[in-house]
Amino acid sequence: MKVKINQWAGVAVWKWCVEDEEVCGICRGAFDGCCPDCKLPGDDCPLIWGECKHCFHMHCLLKWISTEASQQLCPMDRRPWVTAA
Template structure:
């Protein structure tokens, strides 16, 4: 018996390489999903990892830092938020 493949559909998946958390600390949406401001995952909203080790969507942390009450601190641990350049 011979089998001939006439059509083949490939399926792929991806995940952010984040070791600890799998959700944004601000919007609580999974990193392989989209932040509230984006339509497609990963397109215009990369992840930012702070020196403290917490990860956030770019849009979420930008909105957070611009609020007066944030005072430039990480929303999770309240240390000064500085992101790690990779």
């Protein structure tokens, strides 16, 4: 028996591949370390949370927000960035 394929359509699903939730969503560096701009962990490299519950190194987020392309949106879910109180 032979099968002839007349039409084929590929389907894909996209998602963030995060093996460990303890990494910055921007630089992918571990939260217990520091961002690429800092030399040593603890060099005034605090974490910052948004109301959307996403967390980043403060320096990574400040760089992201300062770019025109960011449009002041969370880099993970593209909602307007509001720092959690």
